[in-house]
Amino acid sequence: MGANLSSSFADPNVCSLVGSLCLQPSPPPPRTKPGLGDLPESCVALILECLNPSEICKLAKLNRAFRGASWADFVWESKLPVNYEDLIRRVFGDGLEDKLCKREVYTRLCRANTFDGGTKKAWLDKRTGGVCLCIASKGLAITGIDDRRYWNHIPTEESRLAGQVQAHPSIFLLNFFKEVALIFLHMVMLVDLKMLIFLVMLILCILVLLISGFNSVAYLQQIWWLEVDGQFEFPFPSGTYSLFFRLQLGRATKRFGRRICNTEHVHGWDIKPVQFQLWTSDGQHATSQCFLDDPGKWNLCHAGDFVVDDTNASTGLKFSMTQIDCTHTKGGLCLDSVLVYPCKLKEGLRHF
Numbered sequence: 001m002g003a004n005l006s007s008s009f010a011d012p013n014v015c016s017l018v019g020s021l022c023l024q025p026s027p028p029p030p031r032t033k034p035g036l037g038d039l040p041e042s043c044v045a046l047i048l049e050c051l052n053p054s055e056i057c058k059l060a061k062l063n064r065a066f067r068g069a070s071w072a073d074f075v076w077e078s079k080l081p082v083n084y085e086d087l088i089r090r091v092f093g094d095g096l097e098d099k100l101c102k103r104e105v106y107t108r109l110c111r112a113n114t115f116d117g118g119t120k121k122a123w124l125d126k127r128t129g130g131v132c133l134c135i136a137s138k139g140l141a142i143t144g145i146d147d148r149r150y151w152n153h154i155p156t157e158e159s160r161l162a163g164q165v166q167a168h169p170s171i172f173l174l175n176f177f178k179e180v181a182l183i184f185l186h187m188v189m190l191v192d193l194k195m196l197i198f199l200v201m202l203i204l205c206i207l208v209l210l211i212s213g214f215n216s217v218a219y220l221q222q223i224w225w226l227e228v229d230g231q232f233e234f235p236f237p238s239g240t241y242s243l244f245f246r247l248q249l250g251r252a253t254k255r256f257g258r259r260i261c262n263t264e265h266v267h268g269w270d271i272k273p274v275q276f277q278l279w280t281s282d283g284q285h286a287t288s289q290c291f292l293d294d295p296g297k298w299n300l301c302h303a304g305d306f307v308v309d310d311t312n313a314s315t316g317l318k319f320s321m322t323q324i325d326c327t328h329t330k331g332g333l334c335l336d337s338v339l340v341y342p343c344k345l346k347e348g349l350r351h352f
Contacts, residue, residue, distance in 0.1 A: 039065055040065070041065050041068045041069045041072075042069075044065050044066055044068075044069035045069040045072040045074070045075055047069075048066075048069055048070060048072070048075050049072075049074065049075045049078055052079075052127075053076075053079055053106065053126060054126070056070050056075065057070070070103070071101065071103055073101060073102040073103075074102075075102075075103075076101075076102035076103045076105070076106045077102045079106055079129055080102065080105065080106055080109070080129075081124070081129065081131060081237040081311075082237055082238070082311050083235050083237055083311045083312070084097075084105060084109065085097050086235035086314075087109060087122070087131065087235055088105065088108075088109070090115070090122075090234060090235055090314075091109075091113050091115050091122050092108070092113070092115075106124070109123065109124045110123060110124045110126050111123060112134075116139065116232075117139075118136075119135065119136045119138050119139030120133065120134065120135050120136070120139055120232070121133075121134045122134075122234075125342070125345060128342065128344060128345065130237075130239065130341070130342035130344065130345060131236060131237055131342070132339070132340065132341050132342070132345075133234060133339070133340040134160050134337050134338070134339050134340075135230060135232070135337055135338040135339075136159070136160075136336075136337050137153070137216070137217055137218035137335050137336060137337060138153070138216070138218075139230065139232075140218075140228055140229065140230040140335075140338065141228070141229040141230060142218060142227075142228050142335070143223075143225060143226070143227040143228070144223055144225075145218065149221070149222075150220065150221060150222065150223045151218055151219065151220055151221070151223075152218075152219050152221070153216045153217070153218055153219070154216060154217060154219045154251065154334075155215055155216050156215060156216065156217055156252065157215060158217070158252060158298065158336070159215050159216060159217050159336050159337070160246060160336055160337045160339070217334045217335060217336045218334070218335040218336075219251055219333070219334050219335075220265075220330075220331055220332070220333040220334075220335070221265050221331050221332070222265065222267075222329050222330070222331035223329065223330065223331065224326045224328075224329055225324050225326060226274070226321070226322060226323040226324065226330060226333075227320070227321075227322050227324060228245075228320065228321040228322070228335065229318075229319070229320045230317075230318070230319050230320075230338055231316070231317060231318040231319070232316075232317060233281075233314040233315065233316045233317070234314060234315060234317070234340075235311075235313075235314045235315070236308045236311075236314075236315050236340075237308065237311055238308050238309055238310070238311045239307075239308055239342055239343075240305055240306070240307050240308075240342070240343040241305065241306055241307075241308065241340055241341065241342055241343060242302060242304075242305050242340070242341055242342075242343050242346050243278050243302075243303045243304060243305075243306070243317070243319055243338065243339070243340050244300040244301060244302055244303065244338065244339045244340075244341070245276065245300070245301045245303060245321050245335070245338055245339075246298055246299075246300055246301075246335075246336040246337045246338070246339060247292065247298070247299055247301055247333060247334065247335060247336070248295075248296070248297065248298045248299065248333075248334040248336070249263065249266045249269065249292055249293070249294065249295040249296070249332055249333060249334075250262060250263040250266055250295040250296050250332055250334070251263075251265070251332070251334060252296065252334075261295060261296035263295045263296065263332060264332070265331045265332035266295055266331065266332030266333075267329070267330060267331055267332060268328050268329055268330030268331065269291060269292040269293070269323075269330055269333070270291055270293070271325075271328050271330075272323060272325045272328075273289040273290055273291050273323075274289060274290060274291070274292055274301070274321060274322070274323045275287070275288075275289050275320075275321070275322045275323065276288045276289065276290075276301060276302070276303035276304065276319070276320070276321050277303065277304070277319065277320045277322075278303045278304035278306060278317070278318070278319045279317070279318040279319070280306045280315060280316065280317060280318075281315060281316030281317075282310075282315070284306045284307065285304075286303065286304020286305060286306065287304065288301075288302055288303055288304055292333070295332075298336065300339065301321075302346075303319055303321070305343060317340075319338065321335075
């Protein structure tokens, strides 16, 4: 048996067969098709530059290349207004534009940012990239505002400035009281139920006072001479803009969770129209008038349009709302704010 085995290995035909099997190379692994992850970030960034911001953010979740390309400065600089550096300085102050990448700049400008003591806020419209501005009633010059027989500032959740308390320094006080409330509640629960109830009521009153100072509208009870004026400068990008007064006849409240509008003071608005005027620093002037109606609904009264051609300079605006016919009184009016929007967004602002 051993002789047969040794003779088989000695056979040259068998040796050549074994050698060919040993020297035969292994088959190559199957080739993988190239995918999106193989694209260079620079190429991906060029593609993303042609998309809108929401599409960019969605594609950034695909893979590492798209995620890295979505942070490229030139991608987001194309979405920013030409004078975005002037906007940042006006809203946030000097120096911030050097500390942030362009994506962070875009993100911050798209938020409703309050400035000028919390009386104004500005933001970019995410869909069009247009600059929008809102001026609260406390940032306007209202004749008779200091006389409580005529005007009052009333707290409401329906103000366009509502929800922006966090941008004001007093939010630190608000958060402080929240933390103190949690600590004291834990301590008092171990001591006395009556003290617990008293402390809760006290904290709620303080919080309401803090919040209502910023989420409020000007309410007119009755007056003979209605005059509201405002003026400011702002670095608007080039384009055409519309200015509106946000008004409501009646005073809205909530009872058992339902919205109720009290119209007992509403009178005098169907006799003569209210006049609206707008002036710009480069000599433009617009005027309009309308009768106020539709109690219980917030309406935007169009004062006029203006055109910005010079992006390198701030545009000065002056505007007014008047009804100075002293043959009759008028009252029951809520004045929330003045809004400045790009004209291309005007169609969606009927009730706002």
